[in-house]
Amino acid sequence: MATKRIERRLRPTSRAIGLVVVGVLLGAAAVVFGRGELLALGGFLVALPLVAYVLRLIWRPRLEAERTIYPTTLAVGDRMRVVTEVRNRSWIALEPSSYLDLLPGAEPSSVGGVLPAIGSRINRNEDKRRRRVAYGVDSMRRGVHEVGPLFFDNMDGLGLTRRVLKIGEATEVEVWPRVVDLPAMSVPSGKSGGEVEAGVAQSGDSDDVLTRDYRRGDPLRRIHWRATAHAGELRVRQEEHHAEDTSVVILDTSGAPEVEEPKAPMTIIDLMNEQAGPMTAVDAEFELAVSLAASVLARFHRFGYETELFETHAALDGDAESTRTPSEEALEGVMRRLMLTQPDAERREACAEVVDDISRVARTPVVYVHRHLTGDGLAAIRSLSSVASPALALIVSDEPVPPATLTSFTEAGWNVAVYSPTRARPFSPVLELEATA
Numbered sequence: 001m002a003t004k005r006i007e008r009r010l011r012p013t014s015r016a017i018g019l020v021v022v023g024v025l026l027g028a029a030a031v032v033f034g035r036g037e038l039l040a041l042g043g044f045l046v047a048l049p050l051v052a053y054v055l056r057l058i059w060r061p062r063l064e065a066e067r068t069i070y071p072t073t074l075a076v077g078d079r080m081r082v083v084t085e086v087r088n089r090s091w092i093a094l095e096p097s098s099y100l101d102l103l104p105g106a107e108p109s110s111v112g113g114v115l116p117a118i119g120s121r122i123n124r125n126e127d128k129r130r131r132r133v134a135y136g137v138d139s140m141r142r143g144v145h146e147v148g149p150l151f152f153d154n155m156d157g158l159g160l161t162r163r164v165l166k167i168g169e170a171t172e173v174e175v176w177p178r179v180v181d182l183p184a185m186s187v188p189s190g191k192s193g194g195e196v197e198a199g200v201a202q203s204g205d206s207d208d209v210l211t212r213d214y215r216r217g218d219p220l221r222r223i224h225w226r227a228t229a230h231a232g233e234l235r236v237r238q239e240e241h242h243a244e245d246t247s248v249v250i251l252d253t254s255g256a257p258e259v260e261e262p263k264a265p266m267t268i269i270d271l272m273n274e275q276a277g278p279m280t281a282v283d284a285e286f287e288l289a290v291s292l293a294a295s296v297l298a299r300f301h302r303f304g305y306e307t308e309l310f311e312t313h314a315a316l317d318g319d320a321e322s323t324r325t326p327s328e329e330a331l332e333g334v335m336r337r338l339m340l341t342q343p344d345a346e347r348r349e350a351c352a353e354v355v356d357d358i359s360r361v362a363r364t365p366v367v368y369v370h371r372h373l374t375g376d377g378l379a380a381i382r383s384l385s386s387v388a389s390p391a392l393a394l395i396v397s398d399e400p401v402p403p404a405t406l407t408s409f410t411e412a413g414w415n416v417a418v419y420s421p422t423r424a425r426p427f428s429p430v431l432e433l434e435a436t437a
Contacts, residue, residue, distance in 0.1 A: 009163065010056055016049035016160040023047075052160040062090040063118070065150050065168030072171070076178035076291065079138040084150055086167060087130045088118040097154040099133060102170070104145050106137045115152070142177055142287060142339055146170035176335045177294035180427045183417075211235040212328045245327075246308060246364045247300035248388075250354060250381060251293045251338075252371040253313045255345035284421035286343055289369045289396045291427070292419065294338050296367045296394075301331055305365075309334050310357070311341065312373055312381070314350035343371075351377035355384055363389040368414075370395045385413030391435070398422045406433060413437040 026042030029035070067084045074080055084101065088094055100112040119128035133150065152165040211227045214234035227235040297307045309323045323334040351373070358366065366388035368381055385391040393414045395401055401418050409416045410433050417429040 010053070010161055011163070012049055012053060013155065013159055013162050015158075016052070019045045019049050019160070048158075049160045052156055052158060056156060056161045056163070059090070059092050061088065061092065061094050061154070061165060063088055063094065063152070063165060063167045065148075067148060067150075067168060067171055069147060069171055069173060073174045073176065074140065075176045076140065076142050076287075077138060078140075079136050080140060080173065081136045082134065082147060084133040084148075084168070085130055086115070086118065086133065086150070089121055091120050091122060093120045093123070094118040094152075095154060095157055097152040097165075099153070100151045101133065101135070101148055102151070103137065103147050104141065106139060110135050110137055140173070140175045141282070142175050142290065144339070145173055145175060147173055174336070174339060177338045178291040179295050179298045180291070182292070182295050182299065182427065183429065211237060245305050246361055247297075247305040248308050248310065248358055248361070248364060248366045249293050249296050249300075250310045250312060250358075250366070250368045251289060251341070252369055252373045253311045253341060253343050253347065254349070254371065254373045254377075255343045283343065285371055285396050285398055288419060288421040288426055289371055289394075290338050290341065292394050292396065293367075293369045294335060295427075296369075297325075297331060297334060300365065301325065301327065307331070307334070309337070310354045312349065312351050312354065312377060313344065313347035314353070315347060349377045351380045355380045358384055359387050361387070363387060365390060365392070367392045367394065371397070382409065382412040382414065385435070385437070388413075390415060392417070394419060396421070401431075406431075410434070410436045 023042040023045030026038045026045065030037075030039035030042060064087045065084050066087075067082065069083075070081050071078075082101065082103075094117060096114060096117050098112065098114050100108075103111050113133075115131050115133065118131050119125065121129060123129050148168055148170040150167040152167060153162070154165055155162045211224045212235065214223065214236050224235045224237050293309065297309060300307050304327045306327050307325045323337050325331055325334055358364075364387075366384050368384070368391075370378075370381075370393055373381065391414045393409045393416050395405070395409075395416060395418045397418065398421055406416055406418075413435045415435050416431075416433040418431040419426060419428075420430050423430065
């Protein structure tokens with residue numbers, strides 16, 4: 001189905017065209033039969049749509065919109081609330097109109113509807129001069145999206161003319177990858193695990209305990225009240241990991257094989273967005289892989305590790321980049337990178353550089369999120385088990401994973417967890433295997 005552009009100019013409706021055609025036929029009949037009343041009726045039917053068209057050209061509605069979005073930064077699966085207040089600044093009232101707020105990936109029923117008539121500026125009742133469009137959505141895809149502008153499909157009271165009104169401007173929102181709590185086997189808690197937290201708890205409110213800024217999701221029991229009172233802002237006890245404790249996550253960004261994939265459902269958003277391009281398939285495997293990588297990073301970060309993200313493919317003219325986040329900093333930077341990353345067949349394989357960078361670090365947890373990487377690049381990644389403690393491979397596939405693939409990881413010293421985007425609970429592993437080497 002091809003996309004279409006919104007036609008915003010004033011145009012006659014099929015009813016107006018029908019009246020003109022009937023009027024012309026009546027005029028012809030009046031000439032043939034010599035009936036003056038038919039000529040008068042025909043002239044009226046022709047003039048009525050023309051007068052309505054001219055009046056609508058002169059009197060154009062003036063509408064203003066004020067949009068509020070909460071939150072403007074969210075994760076996949078979170079609910080976003082949009083409230084738009086529309087005011088009429090013209091001298092004429094606006095007839096009841098259907099509306100649509102452009103929002104990629106949203107269901108038409110959640111962002112569109114019919115708005116009652118809006119009174120003119122001379123109406124003394126303020127509530128009659130404004131209307132509110134409000135809705136919530138939880139189907140946003142990963143990436144940067146624009147909410148709006150708001151469009152009204154407006155017809156005059158007689159249904160003879162029609163125009164689409166563009167109201168307000170678009171508002172940008174960021175949709176980060178979804179972060180979930182993964183099973184403990186899939187994501188180790190670190191070298192010290194529960195012992196670290198117990199050691200910190202025993203230190204009580206002593207002055208020498210390490211603290212950091214409060215981050216959303218920190219347990220209230222870890223708030224250090226004395227440090228909070230001294231600093232004037234919430235401080236929490238820092239887990240006792242050493243500064244050199246680093247965790248590494250490698251995301252497989254190789255392109256999927258050339259296969260026919262089902263297209264995402266076409267929505268009214270795609271039909272009416274003026275700048276819409278052809279619909280692209282949703283790579284469910286890659287979306288799950290990105291969420292797994294984000295969840296692993298968040299878990300390590302929560303346990304006080306310095307985290308580092310690598311991708312298996314880099315830009316043609318660039319080196320293999322990493323996003324390193326110290327334990328005391330928030331993960332906004334790496335989440336924004338994951339928000340935008342996509343598999344790209346044009347990007348060069350950079351596994352050798354990734355392995356070289358990681359091999360320089362002391363034994364550290366390494367988590368590799370695997371999809372379609374093959375050949376020497378995959379062999380290089382597998383070799384990291386010699387410097388990893390532990391080495392964990394999260395394999396994402398919507399098809400059963402060949403036993404040979406699983407064996408190649410376990411024999412190389414990797415613990416393995418298999419995930420499938422087609423399952424009802426995609427973040428629960430289908431299979432878990434321990435290293436045999």
